[in-house]
Amino acid sequence: MVEAGGDRNLMGVLAAGAGAALTGAGLTWVLIRVLHHFGVVDAPVARSLHHQPVARGGGLAVLVALAIGVLVGATLGSDYHAMGASWLLASTVLYGALGFNDDLTSLSARFRFAIQVVLGFLVALVGTILTGWSPVWALFAAGALLVAVNVTNFMDGANGLVSTHTVVSGLWLAVLALTADSPTTALFSASLAGAALGFLPFNAVAPKIFLGDVGSYSIGAALTAAALVLAGNGVPIAALLAPFLVYLLDTAYTLQLRIRAGERWYEPHKLHIYQRLITAGWSHLRVAGTVSFVAASMCLLTLPMLLDAPVPLQVVTAVLILAVAAAYLRLPVWASAPVPWRKAAT
Template identity: 40%
Template structure:
């Protein structure tokens, strides 16, 4: 648990130090048609999370296999691309190309180092590359309300810890603890609307989660278990893309069509929409952990029902009274 406590403390302190620096440098998020906030807010808090994770991994003192090192390296490189985009917007084509190159290189290193994945090497590399790029972008699209990505990162960190314990890969335990601690340390600042993750956080943390999960797959974890904590984010993003494509709407235009956005616009406080998505992501993980070994089909069906319930929740649940000032984005 050393990694967790070091990461938690480092994240709290580093995030607090970043707030005035980013504001002074003018690295702020300007409200647009997609935003749920109305004031300029510093962005780039993901830098604190990445630094906290790296400090925690060093403090843990565990020798990491090449696959885990590759995941951390991918997070740093992707986070650097995101930071550059936070400071000075980069072309979308460049960002996508960078994501693809980093994902491919990381998948190749993981596949070469790991022998646990029961899948043909080219298939692993292809699927892992596409999955990393998809999740990084889903993480970015979903990071639009205070607390949502921090809470979902806690779920992902806990899941990596569990996978590491179940499949005897200590580096996953370290990475999971570090991710969860960093996210929890950032949460108070983010919930108070003092700072947003920014693209450095979306790319860096999304990249670390997805590449670490790819490493878990290569280490022997079934892919059905590996994807569990990502399903809510992927489903929300995929459903919005599908709806907009069918309606002939631009896929790059800012919008408020995500489930969490509709919940907030319907009266939910930001924290409730964020907690709802994370709670259902955790529910999918618990179903996978409890049922997959003995009843995989039942686990899959119940997980699908949880995802469908999330997608339908703006129509199924009553609005929660909220102060309009609480309707802010992350």
């Protein structure tokens, strides 16, 4: 999946992002009405941060807009690898299909997990055939998809959070792909960012629609698949992990605190850092902006590693990344969020 680049690739990528954004906005507007008509809505429960039924399944619009964005970019002349683009899109659609099934029928946790494992190995196997990944790397790819899909789903609990983060992450991966001469991945990543941007206005303020599992699953899979391709093209792992770190930090920190506090870690809850900030009085938009700002900061702090800067500068930026991570984890305390643990853990 390594391709040659050029000026037309940049134009194709920009057109793909714009086309996906416009398509995403139009499709979301239509989908809101369709989902309400068929009763596909998210009714508030005890762990919800919303209070009125909202259409669920907006990720369908993101998926279709993503595919159209890739098609627009390819049509306008951007270089692309047909099999590579097909693998990226198929991987995203497979996870999206599982998520939409869960949106409609509420699959059991065990069955859903089993299918996620199977999909991870299937996607990794096809990726191995196309790229020549080693068996060890294929296992890593399957595990990365499993983790990313679930972590993205866990973080999809505040209006605009995953959508805004996807815009930042997609743009970052698109830039990395262009610098790595991987226009297929750049086209795909920019289209994903555009599709999320088109969806965002309907979800960020006074939300009319949620991504649903179809959205969080497909976005988690899309970002991970793109990052895996770029890792195979030699992009430093640190730069690829940067936009995901805030998700991983929030999930891992919350999980270990719940275990230490005697909570049943596998049960639904609203105890993530971002959820506790909302409980403390932060608006959904402020929380979404904070998470995306942390992700963008971590991305930019990896630039010295990407540019092979002097080692002392790389060490300084690594320390700054740790400082940003520590500050994010400390936010609930600074915001005077109530401590919900049965045992004092913070």
